[in-house]
Amino acid sequence: MGTINLFVDDVLRAGPQRWIYGATMAACVLAAVPLVVRQRVGRWQMFGLVLLGDLIYLVVVFCIDDPVRYATPLMLLFPAFVAAWFLGRWELAVNMVVTTLVCLVALWPSYDDPVALGVQVGVSAGMLNAGALGVFVLRRRVQRLLVATQALSHLDPLTGLFNxxxxxxxxxxxxxxxxxxxxxxxxxxxxxxxxxxxxxxxxxxxxxxxxxxxxxxxxxxxxxxxxxxxxxxxxxxxxxxxxxxxxxxxxxxxxxxxxxxxxxxxxxxxxxxxxxxxxxxxxxxxxxxxxxxxxxxxxxxxxxxxxxxxxxxxxxxxxxxxxxxxxxxxxxxxxxxxxxx
The missing domain is CATH 3.30.70.270 (Reverse transcriptase/Diguanylate cyclase domain)
Known part of the structure; x- marks a missing residue:
């Protein structure tokens, strides 16, 4: 629906950007079809999808007339939270760095003042990365709780033997x-x-x-x-x-x-x-x-x-x-x- 709205509202830039945007969206759909058919996504495939989400945001910024209005960095919230919930700590750290760079590239044309640009990038990337880190910590605690609960359900509490x-x-x-x-x-x-x-x-x-x-x-x-x-x-x-x-x-x-x-x-x-x-x-x-x-x-x-x-x-x-x-x-x-x- 977001893709259709950008076409209808005439937010996309004229020329090749319009076709680049359409081709990117079509490629995303085609990339998702095999994963839907298999109904299983590996760790590295998930990491690739997260980075693809970051790339899509850059494409959107490049192809529309008013990125600050129609393509705020909040669009990176979904890939950031997906990385936090499904990936390991190193993949999450890489995605946090990528998120910061993507925010810098996306906001650069909209700010002439380097200080204002740095503040905006810091606020946007900091908010996204802090949220992703919080989700990651929550996920690890939930996982530890589930493992402990499962272990307790299989153990005799007095002797530590199986039940x-x-x-x-x-x-x-x-x-x-x-x-x-x-x-x-x-x-x-x-x-x-x-x-x-x-x-x-x-x-x-x-x-x-x-x-x-x-x-x-x-x-x-x-x-x-x-x-x-x-x-x-x-x-x-x-x-x-x-x-x-x-x-x-x-x-x-x-x-x-x-x-x-x-x-x-x-x-x-x-x-x-x-x-x-x-x-x-x-x-x-x-x-x-x-x-x-x-x-x-x-x-x-x-x-x-x-x-x-x-x-x-x-x-x-x-x-x-x-x-x-x-x-x-x-x-x-x-x-x-x-x-x-």
Missing amino acids: RRFLVGQAPRMWRQARRDGTRVAAMMLDLDHFKRLNDAHGHAAGDAVLRAVAASLTATVRPTDVLARTGGEEIVVLGLVADPDEAAHLAERLRTAVADSRTADGHAVTASIGIALTRPVEGEDAAEALWRLVDRADAAMYEAKQQGRDRVASLWLPRARAPLPQENTTRQGPAATDVA
């Missing part, structure tokens, strides 16, 4: 990877032994300290690809990919020893009963539903470990849970389990 929501969100990725690599998904359910007794005897603050100590010890023990999540109370789930039951049994024994070795500043400690369950993901199954079926099986194995004396590992492919051997308490390595399934 149930994150565990469920990771299931599709792990199921895909297991199908691709031909591995199994192992779920290990850890439940702290006699945790209620510790809470009753020493208070909930001591119980919270134990949970944090256990979480720190487990975090240092799990593999980088494993998912360690607190699902509620004193229950913790470890989800990982294993080649066979032996690997799952070794990892579970390392986790059991890590819990037994953890201590709070006041010397409180607990042990853990661990249940293991394995599955081979199949094409087409719902990963979230399959995850909870797997966790339920690991939970049943964990209760088997509880019934057989606690502080031990139980699995669905072993007939009974067993206590750790003496050498396992020192080496953190358990004997390999046999898959009888």
